[in-house]
Amino acid sequence: MSNERGPKVAVVTGASQGIGAAIVEAYRKLGFAVVANSRSITPSADPLVLTVPGDVSDAAVGRRIVELALERFGRIDTVVNNAGVLVSKPFTENTADEYARVVATNLDGFFNVTRPAVAAMTGGGHVVSITATIADNADRHFPSFLASLTKGGLNAATKALAIEHAARGVRFNAVSPGFIKTPLNPPEIRDLMTSQSPLGHMGEASDIADAVAYLETATYVTGEILHVDGGRGAGH
Numbered sequence: 653m654s655n656e657r658g659p660k661v662a663v664v665t666g667a668s669q670g671i672g673a674a675i676v677e678a679y680r681k682l683g684f685a686v687v688a689n690s691r692s693i694t695p696s697a698d699p700l701v702l703t704v705p706g707d708v709s710d711a712a713v714g715r716r717i718v719e720l721a722l723e724r725f726g727r728i729d730t731v732v733n734n735a736g737v738l739v740s741k742p743f744t745e746n747t748a749d750e751y752a753r754v755v756a757t758n759l760d761g762f763f764n765v766t767r768p769a770v771a772a773m774t775g776g777g778h779v780v781s782i783t784a785t786i787a788d789n790a791d792r793h794f795p796s797f798l799a800s801l802t803k804g805g806l807n808a809a810t811k812a813l814a815i816e817h818a819a820r821g822v823r824f825n826a827v828s829p830g831f832i833k834t835p836l837n838p839p840e841i842r843d844l845m846t847s848q849s850p851l852g853h854m855g856e857a858s859d860i861a862d863a864v865a866y867l868e869t870a871t872y873v874t875g876e877i878l879h880v881d882g883g884r885g886a887g888h
Contacts, residue, residue, distance in 0.1 A: 659685045659700065661725045662868075663717060663769055665708050665761065666735030668693040670834035671782060674861035675732050676701065682865060687721040687728075689713075689765075690735065708735050709756035714764030718772055731769045732864060733762045733781040733806070738836045743797045751798065758802035762809070776821030779813070780864050781806045783828045785881040791888075793844060803828075807877050814875030823874035825867045829860050830881025850883030 662679040666672040667688035676686050685700040693703045702724050706713035721728050737757040739750050766779055786796045787804035807826055814824040831837065831845035832855045846854055863880045867873060879885035 657727055658725060659683055660729040661685045661687065661721055661727050662730040662732060663687045663689070663721055663728060663765065664732045664734060665689045665717075665765055666782075667703075670836070671829070671832065671857045671860045672732075672734045674857040675734060675864050678861040678865045679730070679732075679868075682868060684730070685725050687717060687725070689717050707757075708761035708765055711760075711764045714761075715768055717765055718768040721769075722772060727774070728769050728772050728777070730778040730780070730868060731766055733766060733779070735761050736782065736803075736836075739798050740794050740796060742795050746798060754798045754802055759805060762806060770817065770822060773820075773822055777823070778868060779810075779822070779824045780867055781810055781824075781826045782860065782864075783807050783810075783826045783877065785828045785830045785879055785885050787828070789885055791848065791884075793848060810877065811875045818874060823871070825873060825876045825878065827860055827863045827867070828877050828879045828881065828885070830855060830879070830884045832857060832860060848884070848888060849881075850886070850888050853882070855880060855882060 662684045664672055664675050664686055667676050668690035676688050679686050687702045689704045691707050693705050696703050704717050704720055708714055735757060737754045739754055783803040783806050784799050787800045790796055810824045810826045831849055834857060859880050863878050
């Protein structure tokens with residue numbers, strides 16, 4: 653998947669482990685160069701993977717990711733907003749600091765990276781956000797105010813921006829995971845998560861990466877919220 657301008661380029665945030673690392677691998681298999689970001693990411697031996705450490709809640713980091721992508725590879729074709737913070741506790745127990753941290757990462761991070769990246773896209777492009785099924789299908793076992801506020805906001809923004817940028821050929825989609833085996837979901841709660849899955853098991857990071865890769869190649873799909881959740885979006 654390359655042309656005279658070199659390989660296509662994907663920016664992936666939250667890329668050092670779990671879902672983000674699987675997404676980086678998926679884009680390399682598609683032939684993309686990747687600009688991979690997380691707060692503590694280390695250099696890659698792959699010359700087509702540029703790592704950029706930093707916290708995307710900082711607008712300067714978002715600008716730097718885009719600037720370095722253009723400097724190294726000359727283009728940006730895709731942004732995958734995967735960086736996220738999960739806090740699950742009763743609403744009245746959420747602290748102001750937790751609220752600020754989740755909003756800063758999940759919403760400000762999206763804005764800080766996506767806005768300059770989309771402005772730099774020429775000849776079309778693609779933005780994928782990793783959201784959460786619990787944002788539109790609440791579960792009494794897992795209080796989800798902050799996830800609903802932020803990930804639900806990204807779902808709504810995905811649809812709005814898909815229409816706003818359709819004429820430019822820039823697509824916006826989201827992948828909405830259910831319970832996935834990642835460092836965000838510690839082993840001590842995985843039995844409960846498994847019991848709440850209609851399919852009877854948790855998903856893998858590769859399941860989310862496969863969904864992102866599908867959306868990358870599905871060029872007639874935009875404004876889609878693709879649930880990869882073992883059926884939780886349908887009911888449980």
